[in-house]
Amino acid sequence: MLAVNELGVRYKTGNTTLTALDKISFCVKSGENLGIIGESGSGKTTLAMSLMGLIGSPHEVRGEINITGKDLMSLAEKDKKKLRWKTIAMVFQNSLDVLNPVIKVGQQIVEPLKEAEGLSEREASLETERLLALVGLERYWKDSFPHQLSGGMRQRVLLAMALSCNPRLLILDEPTSSLDAVTRKALFEMVHNLQEKIGFSMLVISHDLSTMKDLTEKMVVIYGGEIMESGLTGEIIEEPAHAYTRGLVNSSVQAFPYKDLWGIPGEAQAGVSGCAFAGRCTQALAGCGERKPYLEQVFANRKVACHRGGIIDLLHAADITKCYMMQNTVIPAVKGVTLRVRHGETVALVGRSGSGKSTLVHILAGFMHPDKGEVVFDNRVVKTNRSACEEGGIQLVLQDPFSSLSHRLTVEDALIEPLKVNKIGSFEERMARIKAALKDVQLPADELFLKRYCSTLSGGQRQRVAIARALVMKPKLLLADEITSMLDVSTQANLLRLLKGLQNSSGFAMVFITHDLHLARKISEKIIVLHHGEIIEEGSSSYVTEESCCCHTRELMEAGL
Amino acid sequence: MSALKSIKSLMVIEYLLTFLVIISINFALPRMMPGDPFLHFSGAMDEVVSFHSKAQIQYFREHYGLDRPVHEQYLTYLKQLAAGDLGFSFYYKDNVSAIILRRLPWTMFLVISAMGFSIILGTILGSYSAWRRNKWQDNALYTILIIFSEMPAFLVGLALLIWLSAGLGLFPLAGAVTHFGSHNNAWEKALDILHHAALPVFTLTLARTGGIYLLVRSSLSTVLTKDYMKTARAKGLKEFRIRYVHALRNALMPLFTRVAIQLGALLGGAILVENVFSYPGIGVLMRSAVVVRDYPLIQGIFLVLAIGVMAANMLADLAYKYLDPRTRPAASGKHVTIQLPAKVQKGETS
Numbered sequence: 001m002l003a004v005n006e007l008g009v010r011y012k013t014g015n016t017t018l019t020a021l022d023k024i025s026f027c028v029k030s031g032e033n034l035g036i037i038g039e040s041g042s043g044k045t046t047l048a049m050s051l052m053g054l055i056g057s058p059h060e061v062r063g064e065i066n067i068t069g070k071d072l073m074s075l076a077e078k079d080k081k082k083l084r085w086k087t088i089a090m091v092f093q094n095s096l097d098v099l100n101p102v103i104k105v106g107q108q109i110v111e112p113l114k115e116a117e118g119l120s121e122r123e124a125s126l127e128t129e130r131l132l133a134l135v136g137l138e139r140y141w142k143d144s145f146p147h148q149l150s151g152g153m154r155q156r157v158l159l160a161m162a163l164s165c166n167p168r169l170l171i172l173d174e175p176t177s178s179l180d181a182v183t184r185k186a187l188f189e190m191v192h193n194l195q196e197k198i199g200f201s202m203l204v205i206s207h208d209l210s211t212m213k214d215l216t217e218k219m220v221v222i223y224g225g226e227i228m229e230s231g232l233t234g235e236i237i238e239e240p241a242h243a244y245t246r247g248l249v250n251s252s253v254q255a256f257p258y259k260d261l262w263g264i265p266g267e268a269q270a271g272v273s274g275c276a277f278a279g280r281c282t283q284a285l286a287g288c289g290e291r292k293p294y295l296e297q298v299f300a301n302r303k304v305a306c307h308r309g310g311i312i313d314l315l316h317a318a319d320i321t322k323c324y325m326m327q328n329t330v331i332p333a334v335k336g337v338t339l340r341v342r343h344g345e346t347v348a349l350v351g352r353s354g355s356g357k358s359t360l361v362h363i364l365a366g367f368m369h370p371d372k373g374e375v376v377f378d379n380r381v382v383k384t385n386r387s388a389c390e391e392g393g394i395q396l397v398l399q400d401p402f403s404s405l406s407h408r409l410t411v412e413d414a415l416i417e418p419l420k421v422n423k424i425g426s427f428e429e430r431m432a433r434i435k436a437a438l439k440d441v442q443l444p445a446d447e448l449f450l451k452r453y454c455s456t457l458s459g460g461q462r463q464r465v466a467i468a469r470a471l472v473m474k475p476k477l478l479l480a481d482e483i484t485s486m487l488d489v490s491t492q493a494n495l496l497r498l499l500k501g502l503q504n505s506s507g508f509a510m511v512f513i514t515h516d517l518h519l520a521r522k523i524s525e526k527i528i529v530l531h532h533g534e535i536i537e538e539g540s541s542s543y544v545t546e547e548s549c550c551c552h553t554r555e556l557m558e559a560g561l
Numbered sequence: 562m563s564a565l566k567s568i569k570s571l572m573v574i575e576y577l578l579t580f581l582v583i584i585s586i587n588f589a590l591p592r593m594m595p596g597d598p599f600l601h602f603s604g605a606m607d608e609v610v611s612f613h614s615k616a617q618i619q620y621f622r623e624h625y626g627l628d629r630p631v632h633e634q635y636l637t638y639l640k641q642l643a644a645g646d647l648g649f650s651f652y653y654k655d656n657v658s659a660i661i662l663r664r665l666p667w668t669m670f671l672v673i674s675a676m677g678f679s680i681i682l683g684t685i686l687g688s689y690s691a692w693r694r695n696k697w698q699d700n701a702l703y704t705i706l707i708i709f710s711e712m713p714a715f716l717v718g719l720a721l722l723i724w725l726s727a728g729l730g731l732f733p734l735a736g737a738v739t740h741f742g743s744h745n746n747a748w749e750k751a752l753d754i755l756h757h758a759a760l761p762v763f764t765l766t767l768a769r770t771g772g773i774y775l776l777v778r779s780s781l782s783t784v785l786t787k788d789y790m791k792t793a794r795a796k797g798l799k800e801f802r803i804r805y806v807h808a809l810r811n812a813l814m815p816l817f818t819r820v821a822i823q824l825g826a827l828l829g830g831a832i833l834v835e836n837v838f839s840y841p842g843i844g845v846l847m848r849s850a851v852v853v854r855d856y857p858l859i860q861g862i863f864l865v866l867a868i869g870v871m872a873a874n875m876l877a878d879l880a881y882k883y884l885d886p887r888t889r890p891a892a893s894g895k896h897v898t899i900q901l902p903a904k905v906q907k908g909e910t911s
Contacts, residue, residue, distance in 0.1 A: 052795045084797030092795070097788040102810050102886055112796040145886040161796075 001201050002051070002088075002169055003027040007063035009046050009055060009225075017060075020046040021225040024063070025295075028169065033195075033202040035216035035233060037209070037248065041268055043225040044205045045093070048171050051203070052090060053080040068168060085112045089167035091158045093174040098158065099146035105157050106132075106142025113164040131160040136190060152183040159187075163194065171203045176211050188214045209237060210254040221245045224268055224276030227295055229310075231302035238540060241302055241310035243344065244277045250525065256542055258521045260497070262504045275307060282507020283308060283343045314477055314509050315341040315364065315394075320373040322359055322533075333359040334370070335533040341477060344507045346500075348520035348541065350556065351530035357513045360530070361479050364511065365396045378476065388473075389422050395470035399482040401462035405469075407455030411438075414454055415469050422473075437468040440502055460491035467499065478503075481513045496523055517556045521545040529553050576875060583867045588638050591859040592631070594851075625651060627856075638860070647864070648857030652850070657861035660846065665865065667737050668842035670758065672824075672831050675765035680820060683770045687777025688809060694782055702774070710771020714830045718764040718837040725760065732760050735839035761831075761838045768830055769823070776819050781812035814885055821877030825870040 009021040021043045028034045038044050049055050051065060053072050065072040067088055072080065092098045099108055106128040114124045129139040135156040141149070149157060155175065162170055175191075176184045188211075195202065204215045212219055212233050219233040221242065229242040237255060240246040247264035249255045266280040274289035275281070281288065288307050295305040304310040322334040334356045341347050351357050362368040364375055366382040375382040377394060387393035398404040405414055415434040419425060425433065435445040441464040443449065454462060463483060470478060480499070484492040500523055503510055514520055520527050520541065527544040529537040531552050537544055544553060622628045626637060641648060647657035686706065690699040709717075726732045733739070737757050738750070784790065785808060793807040832844030839845065843862055850858040882888045 049791075054791065054794055081797040081799075084795055086797065090795050092788065092792055095788055098792055100789040100793070100807050100811065102814075102884075103806070111802070112798060115798060115802065147887045 001028050001030045001032070001068060002203070003064070003066040004051070005064040005066070007047075007050060007065060008061070009043070009050050010060040010062075012058045012060065019225055021050070023292075024222070024225075024227055026220050026227070026230065028201050028203060030168075031199060031201055032218065033204065033216040035204045035206065035212040035219040036222060037206060037212055037219060038222040039207055039248070039264075039268070042222050044207075044222065045173060046225075047222075048090060048173050048203075048205055051171060052084060052088065085162075085167060086116060086165045087167060088169045088171065089162040089165065090171040090173065091155075091162045091175055094151060094155050094158065094178045096147075099154065101146055103145075104142065105144050105146060105149065108146075109142070109157060109161045109164055112161075116165060127164070131164055134163065134194065135160045136186075151178045152180075152187075155179060155183075155187060156190075159191070159194075163198065166198065167200055169203065170200045171205065172215070173205045174207070175204065175215075176206065176208060184211075191215065208254075209249065209252040213237060213254070221248070224272070226276050226292070227303075227305060228277065229302070229304045230295070235301065238543075241298055241304045242277075242306055243281045243283060243311055246311060246344070246525075247280075255540075256525070258545065259525070259541060260500060260522060262500065265505055275305075283312060311342045311344065313340055314343050314378060315339075315511075316376040317364060318374050318376075320360065320363055320370045320375065322356075322363060322368070322370050333533050334363065336373070337530075337533070337535055338373075339528060339535070339538075341509050341511055343476070344503070344509055345526060346503065346510045346512055346524040347526045347528060348524035349511055349513045349528050349530060350515065350517055350520050352515055352556070355530045356533035357515075357530055358481055359533075361396065361481050361511065361513055365394050365479055367396070391424065391474045392476050393473065394477045394479060395473050395475035396479045396481065397463075397466050397470050397483050399485055401459060401466045401486070404466055405454045405462055407453065410451050410453055411457075411465055412450040414465060415472055418469060418473055433472050434468070437471045438465075440471055441465075441468045441498060443468065460487055460495065463487060463491075463495060464498075467495075471502070474506075475508055478508050478510045479513075480510060482515070483512075484519075485514070499523075515556075517545060517553070529556070572878075576871065579871065580868075583871075584639070584642065584864065585635075587860050587863045587867070588635055590863070591851075591854065591856045594854065621651075642864075647861040650850075650855055650858045652853045652855040652858065657857050660858065661843065661861055661865055664841060664843050664846045667840060668828075668831055668835065668844065671761055671765060671835070671840065671842060672827055674758070674762045675769060675831070676820065676824075676827060678762065678766040679769035679773055680816070682766065683773025684777050684809075684813070684816070686770070687774045688781050688804070688812070690774070690778045691781035691785065691812075692804070694785075699778075703778075706771045706774045709767050710769075710774075712768070713833075714764055714768040715833040715837050717767055718761065718834050721760050721764060722837060733757050737841050757840075761834050761840050764834050764837075765827070765830055769827060772823065773816065773820070776816055777812060780815050781808060784808050784812045787811075814881065817884060818877045818881055821873040824873040828866055828870065 004027065005025050007021055007024040008019070011018045011020055024047065026034065036044050036047060046055070050061050051067075051072075053065075053075070055061050061073070063073075067083060070079075070083065072083070075083065099105065106125070109131055110119075110124045110128045113119065113127060119127065125142070128142045132139050132141055137153060137156050137160070141153070141157075146154065146157075155178070172191075175187065179187060191202075192215075194200075202215065204211065206212060216233050219231065219236050220227055221229040221236070221244065223244050229236065229240065229245045231241075236245060237249060240249050244264070250259075251261055251263045253261060264280055268276075268280075272278065272289065274287075274291055275284070275293050278284045278288040285307065293305045293307045295303045296309070298304045298310050317337060317339050320334050320337045321332070324331045324333055337356075337360060339347070349357050349360065359368065363370050364382070366375070366377075366385045366387055369383075377387050378392075380387075382394075388395065409417070412434065415437065416430050419430045419433065424430070434450075438445040438449070443461065443464055454465065457465065463486075467483070484495055487495065496519075499510070502508075510524075512520070512524055517527070517529075521544075524541050527538065527541045528535055529544065529552065537548060537553050545557060548554060548557075626634060638648075647661070649655070650657050650660060653660055686702055690702050693699045722734070726734050733756065737754060739753055739757075790803070790808060793803045798807070831842065832847060834840070835842045835844030836848055843866070847859070847862045849855075850862060
């Protein structure tokens with residue numbers, strides 16, 4: 001139906017050229033719906049315009065666009081006109097100016113058909129009424145002017161207009177941006193019904209995940225004019241493989257109705273030589289900014305353009321089993337747990353007390369040996385606590401700050417200790433680092449505070465010092481074992497926001513252990529429910545808390561309420 | 562509805578007030594000029610040339626009521642106006658309205674043809690320029706038209722008169738028809754009139770085209786960047802339809818008001834041009850009326866011109882509302898009486 005190969009668009013104004021699209025390749029099969037998602041300025045509308053053949057000189061369009069076997073690039077303007085609207089039509093982004101203000105709506109709907117088929121006035125009028133009925137508008141609207149329509153009605157008129165010549169491919173540019181939820185739902189239903197009736201393929205352009213979910217089966221994620229990820233819509237939303245896609249999903253209220261929203265930090269940059277997303281990516285390496293990644297298959301149905309092969313698996317634990325011996329009884333604490341933590345992600349480990357959470361965390365950190373199974377962190381098997389001794393390793397923050405921080409140490413001593421023990425940096429560097437860490441957790445970094453004894457601090461302050469102590473080691477993975485359970489709700493809220501903010505900016509992954517499912521769905525993307533040492537449920541936080549059919553999870557939910 | 566009515570009555574009051582101010586100025590202006598209808602200033606040395614004896618002047622002043630106090634004269638003037646009487650010319654010894662009516666058609670002929678030609682020419686050139694914005698054709702046209710529109714009309718007229726009429730003898734030197742000429746039929750007469758009008762109309766057209774060209778060019782350039790133009794292109798419409806149905810219709814709306822507002826300037830231009838070509842219109846009449854201080858005639862001419870300009874403005878005001886569906890008054894459109902059915906409002910599909 002539609003095959004786009006290595007499409008590139010460069011806008012030229014005066015002496016400056018701006019690359020809007022680069023090496024875009026995808027195809028839409030007959031009857032298939034493809035979504036193009038990306039934030040504003042990512043080149044979505046440029047893509048639609050180039051598919052319609054509407055980007056002309058002085059701008060430059062390269063590559064191949066093949067529509068129903070015809071190469072759009074090689075066609076003369078006259079033949080492009082024949083293709084437009086008859087084969088490929090577009091529902092433009094809804095704006096006040098999208099319809100001509102001085103021409104009646106009905107005339108605008110039917111004029112391409114009238115011109116193509118040479119209809120008489122009467123036939124055209126009947127056809128207009130038929131098209132209006134198709135999109136659920138009364139026929140008298142044909143004599144109205146665009147300014148008399150509401151936003152939702154204008155969207156319907158645009159749809160009727162696009163369908164007038166029975167196109168094979170329909171491009172929808174931000175079809176829902178100006179609609180309320182009810183109108184949006186009605187529009188989706190209508191589009192689906194029409195598709196069944198008429199049988200067109202769709203290319204949906206939007207920044208909105210729920211639009212994608214409702215209208216498309218396949219999805220392409222673009223950023224800075226390049227494809228970052230492509231695959232099946234549902235799978236991408238459930239498990240994004242590119243850091244950018246995950247950022248999009250995490251910023252979307254539809255994907256996480258309860259979680260705090262965190263946008264992608266930074267602004268899109270234009271004209272970068274390396275990976276377009278490198279500047280905002282938390283797992284970027286030095287090489288990412290130098291050359292462009294290629295779109296490569298990472299697993300079935302999924303392609304990702306990333307030098308690191310998408311979001312990396314930071315921690316992988318397979319079949320972890322641990323038993324405690326008590327006199328002659330064997331108490332199984334963890335039974336065959338397999339889990340995965342990806343870069344920059346927050347996994348909540350939820351379970352009642354005694355379900356094996358703390359044991360599991362100690363094994364993950366390498367402080368305890370499992371009876372069976374293996375933990376791999378950053379491609380290395382964790383056998384000892386070596387990962388905890390290194391920068392960029394694993395750090396553990398414990399539940400009780402009163403016992404985890406020695407009350408005989410000053411704040412400075414407590415914070416500088418891991419650096420001292422592991423012989424990292426000179427004294428000045430160490431001081432600079434602990435001051436930065438204190439600032440990060442919003443504690444004063446002056447001499448007075450540094451010289452205070454931990455015993456003089458409040459619980460919330462102590463816990464923040466404990467977190468700062470973990471942060472001075474610049475961990476890639478933070479294991480937080482019930483860190484807020486001993487704090488009052490206000491301190492807890494402050495601490496959690498702080499931690500999520502730090503995570504969003506520096507991109508460490510977090511395993512957050514809690515017995516509170518509500519807290520878990522507020523801060524994490526993934527929830528693992530542990531019961532008697534076994535994983536009984538896992539999935540995205542909204543799935544586990546909303547659609548779970550597991551009775552134990554339900555029990556936990558209800559107990560929390 | 563009541564709001565609309567009050568706006569309408571406000572408009573009427575506004576126009577009435579403007580009218581009152583105009584006739585007052587009209588009355589005052591000729592009387593503020595130095596001189597007197599019966600004493601002419603002539604020559605550079607301010608010599609007073611008098612054709613009448615002191616007693617005669619005294620008699621005339623009494624006869625025409627000029628000896629009475631100004632406010633009395635003003636009241637008489639208003640009374641006469643209300644009765645539709647423009648007064649009696651001192652110089653031509655005839656009814657002012659009759660004199661004006663004899664001359665008015667010639668001026669109207671000039672103004673209307675010049676306006677028509679400049680609109681057609683300005684629109685064609687303006688849209689040509691807008692389609693080729695920033696290409697050499699646009700730059701060349703822009704420069705040429707700016708130069709022509711900045712040149713004073715009477716200067717251009719004078720140059721044309723000297724070159725084409727006096728020099729090459731292609732066009733008559735003066736008048737609107739050949740005097741004492743005999744025309745065999747109406748067709749010949751019409752040709753003769755056109756021959757006389759050609760240069761004045763051309764001069765006026767040249768002076769006015771620039772403004773219209775600029776307006777159409779900029780207005781169309783703005784329209785071309787609008788989203789609906791993209792829509793029209795995407796729909797694969799024929800070039801003609803895109804340009805003339807979708808673009809030009811939107812671009813010409815401001816032109817309409819502009820033309821009406823510029824009518825005053827056009828009339829001013831016509832007065833100068835008529836004098837250059839000695840064309841027997843209102844302009845020549847006005848000049849001689851001013852020279853001889855013929856108060857009633859000056860007042861009459863000014864009044865007619867002022868009413869003409871005001872009427873044009875009012876017409877533009879009203880017509881624009883109908884041209885643009887967005888400002889069209891709600892009561893007259895049949896489509897507006899339609900109420901939204903509840904179903905559509907809720908956004909349900911049928």
